[in-house]
């Protein structure tokens with residue numbers, strides 16, 4: 001399926017972009033991990049959004065979402081793990097599914113995952129973020145899973161059906177009651193990753209544990225892994241006044257483009273990104 005515009009993120013920037021994209025007659029797909037992952041959801045009262053004095057973050061998000069859906073935008077649950085240029089646009093890896101789009105709008109907010117020392121160098125060389133994509137490579141092997149939330153439990157259950165053993169490390173505190181009984185919860189905090197003659201190793205304060213493969217599950221992806229050709233500056237994405245990034249057909253809006261980190265700015269940028277995406281699609285002929 002090829003859509004006109006895939007919007008990465010369901011905060012104010014992404015939802016505003018979806019509303020204007022629909023106004024311009026584009027089919028718009030908004031992808032995000034789950035309903036209330038936007039920063040805004042953590043805000044009790046917003047006092048500086050015009051027209052809605054003292055509104056809660058959840059309320060404003062519900063209202064934006066309802067409006068986007070009513071306009072005909074589609075929502076899809078999942079994390080966009082990678083964006084690859086393709087013949088007629090882009091291919092996006094959403095968890096283990098592929099979505100094709102003519103244009104992409106990045107509206108992922110400002111939160112970035114803190115990578116472990118050694119992690120980036122080992123991606124694709126034994127370190128993976130996708131159980132469905134790479135799990136088969138580890139049939140009968142020893143695996144380490146590093147997870148930041150309960151969402152890693154489901155992936156771990158699948159990996160346990162393939163691997164000979166699975167050790168589970170919590171990157172952040174979360175409920176482990178759903179962990180399969182034959183998976184070992186290691187109560188140590190991973191500090192770095194490395195490759196040694198014993199395999200791929202997780203180093204903690206208490207020691208080093210080696211595996212054949214390591215899977216990492218977090219609710220965010222670093223910019224460098226999402227789209228390797230994308231320029232970034234101090235963790236933010238440089239854009240021009242049309243919210244165009246350095247990659248043709250890729251736009252960015254909201255907190256991910258830099259300060260001020262404010263709802264009104266995110267909404268305005270989402271609007272501009274949609275207009276620019278529509279112009280870009282028209283220019284493709």
Ligand SMILES: Cc1cc2nc3c(=O)[nH]c(=O)nc-3n(C[C@H](O)[C@H](O)[C@H](O)COP(=O)(O)OP(=O)(O)OC[C@H]3O[C@@H](n4cnc5c(N)ncnc54)[C@H](O)[C@@H]3O)c2cc1C
Nearest residue numbers: 009011012013032037038039080108109254255261262263
């Ligand atoms: C406590 C607090 C109080 C605040 N108070 C105010 C205030 O009073 N006034 C004000 O104007 N602003 C306030 N802000 C800031 C405001 O919340 C942000 O500026 C705004 O939410 C930015 O919108 P956004 O759409 O750019 O990003 P976000 O709202 O952060 O949304 C980004 C979305 O993208 C998703 N995402 C990230 N990576 C991926 C990926 N790889 N694939 C799919 N989805 C992804 C995230 O899960 C998230 O849902 C406050 C923020 C906080 C935390």
